[in-house]
Amino acid sequence: MNKMDQKVIELRQEIKSKSPLIHNMTNVVVTNFTANGLYALGASPVMAYAKEEVEDMAGIAAGVVLNIGTLTAEQVEAMLLAGKAANRKGVPVFLDPVGAGATPYRTDASRRLLEELEITFLRGNLGEISNLTGEQIEMKGVDSKDTRENAAEIAKKAARMFGTNVVITGETDVVTDGDSVYSVFNGTPELTKVTGTGCLLTSVLASFCAVGSDNLLEAAVCALGFYGIAAETAAGQSSGPGSFQISFLDQLGTIEDNKLKQNFRSKKEE
Amino acid sequence: MNKMDQKVIELRQEIKSKSPLIHNMTNVVVTNFTANGLYALGASPVMAYAKEEVEDMAGIAAGVVLNIGTLTAEQVEAMLLAGKAANRKGVPVFLDPVGAGATPYRTDASRRLLEELEITFLRGNLGEISNLTGEQIEMKGVDSKDTRENAAEIAKKAARMFGTNVVITGETDVVTDGDSVYSVFNGTPELTKVTGTGCLLTSVLASFCAVGSDNLLEAAVCALGFYGIAAETAAGQSSGPGSFQISFLDQLGTIEDNKLKQNFRSKKEE
Amino acid sequence: MNKMDQKVIELRQEIKSKSPLIHNMTNVVVTNFTANGLYALGASPVMAYAKEEVEDMAGIAAGVVLNIGTLTAEQVEAMLLAGKAANRKGVPVFLDPVGAGATPYRTDASRRLLEELEITFLRGNLGEISNLTGEQIEMKGVDSKDTRENAAEIAKKAARMFGTNVVITGETDVVTDGDSVYSVFNGTPELTKVTGTGCLLTSVLASFCAVGSDNLLEAAVCALGFYGIAAETAAGQSSGPGSFQISFLDQLGTIEDNKLKQNFRSKKEE
Numbered sequence: 001m002n003k004m005d006q007k008v009i010e011l012r013q014e015i016k017s018k019s020p021l022i023h024n025m026t027n028v029v030v031t032n033f034t035a036n037g038l039y040a041l042g043a044s045p046v047m048a049y050a051k052e053e054v055e056d057m058a059g060i061a062a063g064v065v066l067n068i069g070t071l072t073a074e075q076v077e078a079m080l081l082a083g084k085a086a087n088r089k090g091v092p093v094f095l096d097p098v099g100a101g102a103t104p105y106r107t108d109a110s111r112r113l114l115e116e117l118e119i120t121f122l123r124g125n126l127g128e129i130s131n132l133t134g135e136q137i138e139m140k141g142v143d144s145k146d147t148r149e150n151a152a153e154i155a156k157k158a159a160r161m162f163g164t165n166v167v168i169t170g171e172t173d174v175v176t177d178g179d180s181v182y183s184v185f186n187g188t189p190e191l192t193k194v195t196g197t198g199c200l201l202t203s204v205l206a207s208f209c210a211v212g213s214d215n216l217l218e219a220a221v222c223a224l225g226f227y228g229i230a231a232e233t234a235a236g237q238s239s240g241p242g243s244f245q246i247s248f249l250d251q252l253g254t255i256e257d258n259k260l261k262q263n264f265r266s267k268k269e270e
Numbered sequence: 271m272n273k274m275d276q277k278v279i280e281l282r283q284e285i286k287s288k289s290p291l292i293h294n295m296t297n298v299v300v301t302n303f304t305a306n307g308l309y310a311l312g313a314s315p316v317m318a319y320a321k322e323e324v325e326d327m328a329g330i331a332a333g334v335v336l337n338i339g340t341l342t343a344e345q346v347e348a349m350l351l352a353g354k355a356a357n358r359k360g361v362p363v364f365l366d367p368v369g370a371g372a373t374p375y376r377t378d379a380s381r382r383l384l385e386e387l388e389i390t391f392l393r394g395n396l397g398e399i400s401n402l403t404g405e406q407i408e409m410k411g412v413d414s415k416d417t418r419e420n421a422a423e424i425a426k427k428a429a430r431m432f433g434t435n436v437v438i439t440g441e442t443d444v445v446t447d448g449d450s451v452y453s454v455f456n457g458t459p460e461l462t463k464v465t466g467t468g469c470l471l472t473s474v475l476a477s478f479c480a481v482g483s484d485n486l487l488e489a490a491v492c493a494l495g496f497y498g499i500a501a502e503t504a505a506g507q508s509s510g511p512g513s514f515q516i517s518f519l520d521q522l523g524t525i526e527d528n529k530l531k532q533n534f535r536s537k538k539e540e
Numbered sequence: 541m542n543k544m545d546q547k548v549i550e551l552r553q554e555i556k557s558k559s560p561l562i563h564n565m566t567n568v569v570v571t572n573f574t575a576n577g578l579y580a581l582g583a584s585p586v587m588a589y590a591k592e593e594v595e596d597m598a599g600i601a602a603g604v605v606l607n608i609g610t611l612t613a614e615q616v617e618a619m620l621l622a623g624k625a626a627n628r629k630g631v632p633v634f635l636d637p638v639g640a641g642a643t644p645y646r647t648d649a650s651r652r653l654l655e656e657l658e659i660t661f662l663r664g665n666l667g668e669i670s671n672l673t674g675e676q677i678e679m680k681g682v683d684s685k686d687t688r689e690n691a692a693e694i695a696k697k698a699a700r701m702f703g704t705n706v707v708i709t710g711e712t713d714v715v716t717d718g719d720s721v722y723s724v725f726n727g728t729p730e731l732t733k734v735t736g737t738g739c740l741l742t743s744v745l746a747s748f749c750a751v752g753s754d755n756l757l758e759a760a761v762c763a764l765g766f767y768g769i770a771a772e773t774a775a776g777q778s779s780g781p782g783s784f785q786i787s788f789l790d791q792l793g794t795i796e797d798n799k800l801k802q803n804f805r806s807k808k809e810e
Contacts, residue, residue: 035465046411105593141586195575240790250510305735316681520780
């Protein structure tokens with residue numbers, strides 16, 4: 001898929017020049033990292049949670065990210081308001097069902113958001129997405145314990161069940177609309193040692209989709225490859241999880257085009 | 271204004287020796303960065319939000335910072351309680367109207383705080399302050415899209431309208447009480463690539479005012495120069511937005527007096 | 541106490557291999573730093589606050605950490621639910637009474653949690669613990685101004701009064717169950733220049749206790765020594781509070797066994 005190593009460079013450049021506004025309703029653990037990651041990428045992050053303003057903010061955004069990592073009942077209502085406002089305005093909505101399956105509350109809230117909103121992309125780990133499709137996969141808090149190698153099947157099932165595009169991230173990432181399936185092989189285990197790398201990825205995905213709306217699956221493949229290559233590069237320059245996090249933010253901002261070109265590893269499976 | 275390059279050194283030293291307690295009611299994106307920035311500077315940060323305790327905490331602080339970056343209705347009430355307690359005790363109050371103009375909710379909340387409280391300093395970007403004075407400036411989330419070069423006029427208008435001192439930050443920073451106007455020319459574009467640099471600046475401003483209350487405008491000029499020089503120095507030592515953030519925290523704590531002396535660039539305009 | 545320098549290596553290894561799930565209900569300032577510190581250590585952090593799910597999450601955790609740093613009334617109720625669920629399931633509960641004594645609200649909330657829950661460890665600075673036992677020690681926000689050298693006596697008094705194990709951290713750390721007393725001499729002043737180092741320590745303590753439940757006091761001594769040595773090592777490699785924080789996270793993940801062995805400094809006092 002030679003095409004992708006060109007497309008990732010173009011989309012990344014477009015994010016820098018257009019600076020799409022991404023409205024994040026995310027958990028309290030990762031707000032700072034998410035905002036800094038988006039600024040590094042060249043996107044324009046905003047966080048807004050109050051039911052009095054989320055419809056206004058979602059309506060002017062280029063993408064809305066809903067993340068249930070530290071959900072409260074009040075936030076579910078605000079997310080529904082924001083999501084419906086985005087749907088009315090044609091602004092794409094991204095759902096990150098952090099810890100779905102870890103508690104019934106998270107599973108139920110995720111399903112409610114999937115039912116009541118038009119979600120452009122659902123992005124989670126294998127455990128989270130499996131639990132949403134009705135399998136009983138054990139979670140370790142917000143981390144998946146699922147080690148099966150059928151991510152593509154689960155992703156397609158979820159895409160069809162909820163009528164949305166799906167990304168499952170793991171050692172290999174999978175992208176699907178329920179029919180076509182892409183795999184992306186970039187990334188590094190260091191990503192699992194820093195909190196919020198999944199959450200930030202969902203916001204990076206929103207940024208790539210904002211400038212690549214003509215083909216959302218390819219935009220997602222580019223987002224995953226870009227993110228993984230930035231992480232690989234950072235891992236080679238750091239001496240532990242603290243310096244990896246910092247180096248990763250640096251790479252999100254500064255990674256060179258030729259590194260993207262040389263290291264992109266993805267494949268159209270179906 | 272040779273005087274300032276001496277004064278900044280004195281005030282910075284006084285912050286380190288007196289360690290003023292700054293009570294921050296700030297947004298969830300920047301709490302950690304704000305606390306670490308204040309600790310680095312030598313001030314003593316505290317965060318408290320509950321209506322049950324904000325009056326007690328504000329009453330013992332050397333400065334109270336109200337930041338509406340992720341405001342909720344409940345927080346507006348708590349901010350009013352804290353602000354009124356501070357006003358009763360003569361504790362200066364600083365307002366950071368993050369994203370005023372981006373949504374009506376933020377504009378209205380900022381105006382209500384300005385009306386019901388005595389604010390010592392209002393600190394924002396040009397878009398935020400312009401929207402508060404009634405102009406219709408387009409915002410990009412919490413970032414200003416205003417590129418006009420009349421920051422001094424807008425700042426004076428806001429100062430007179432709301433009966434407060436005003437700082438507008440941008441490529442050139444402006445400080446005014448509605449009559450006198452100072453410009454500060456320090457800073458670096460890297461500050462716009464890290465979330466919360468404006469928010470932290472408002473808390474740094476509160477720290478300088480806590481030890482420089484005999485002349486608040488000069489204290490503000492010193493805060494802006496100090497902050498900008500720390501950022502310039504950090505920019506010269508970093509390789510992206512992640513390492514800039516870390517180097518900036520280092521510089522807030524360790525920057526040498528002679529660097530402050532040599533690099534301070536400010537001017538009394540009127 | 542040569543035994544401890546072996547035990548710390550074993551417990552640290554067990555954390556890496558078992559990856560205990562630590563459920564943190566902590567303040568908004570330190571959530572990210574806490575999660576990253578636990579990931580670096582090899583533990584598995586989760587944050588959950590909603591009353592609809594905290595009982596489920598606490599019930600599957602290996603330790604529950606309650607931290608009142610930015611408490612609200614709603615969170616007190618959720619903490620009581622989580623704590624009681626943990627008590628029913630035999631999951632140890634750790635209380636960090638951030639700023640107890642700074643406002644009556646914090647003191648009262650801490651006492652209520654101590655009364656209504658079985659707390660495995662109470663961990664605070666000297667000012668916080670002293671205020672809980674009824675002394676009137678002046679606080680500077682959340683930082684202690686107590687300089688007396690009777691931490692062991694205060695700790696024993698608190699342990700007996702509340703029926704819990706107690707850790708008081710400071711230049712010398714003290715661990716007690718009300719009878720036996722251990723001192724730990726590791727650490728560095730840089731820890732006081734980064735927000736959340738006390739909070740993260742409480743979660744690290746929970747991690748060590750999760751794998752060292754056969755002797756909780758010794759597990760606590762190991763946690764304190766490990767944490768202090770990681771900080772000492774980081775201090776030798778950093779050039780300010782920003783880079784210290786990052787280097788500290790690196791060391792939590794990567795510090796070598798022989799460094800732990802050579803630098804552990806603790807003593808059984810009584």
